[in-house]
Amino acid sequence: DAVPLEFAEKVFERSGGLPYLLQLYGSILIQHLNSDKRKHADMSDFTIVEEQVLEQGTYYFRNTVQSAPDSAKEILSALSRTEDKQTLNPQTRRWLQRRCLITENEQLTIPVLGRWIREYWQL
Secondary structure (H helix, E strand, C coil), X not given: CCCCXXXXXXXXXXXXXXXXXXXXXXXHHHHHHHHCCCCCCCCHHHHHHHXXXXXXXXXXXXXXXXXXXXXXXXXXXHHHHCCCCCCCCHHHHHHHHHCCCECCCCCECCHHXXXXXXXXXXX
């Protein structure tokens, strides 16, 4: 297999299954393998690929956070730093759930977004 199942599962988990991010991870992986003249990925490639996802996905990540109401920005920021349950008002919960940004258990749906918030977003 060109891409190990473990790698694919990690991409799905980190992207929350979001089509745009799945495509971005895949595209970056292919570019990485081509530049190394390789046909098979391994788990050591994941870190390199995710670093590029964080950089190349900045427009998507920034737009996602900037378009959020202040209360949702605060929750996204808090969830990016901890898995502790946050206190959400119904309106904020609804806004985040409609955009598939939190799970029913009120955790981030897209862990790579949480990493981007921690590392790149200036509140």
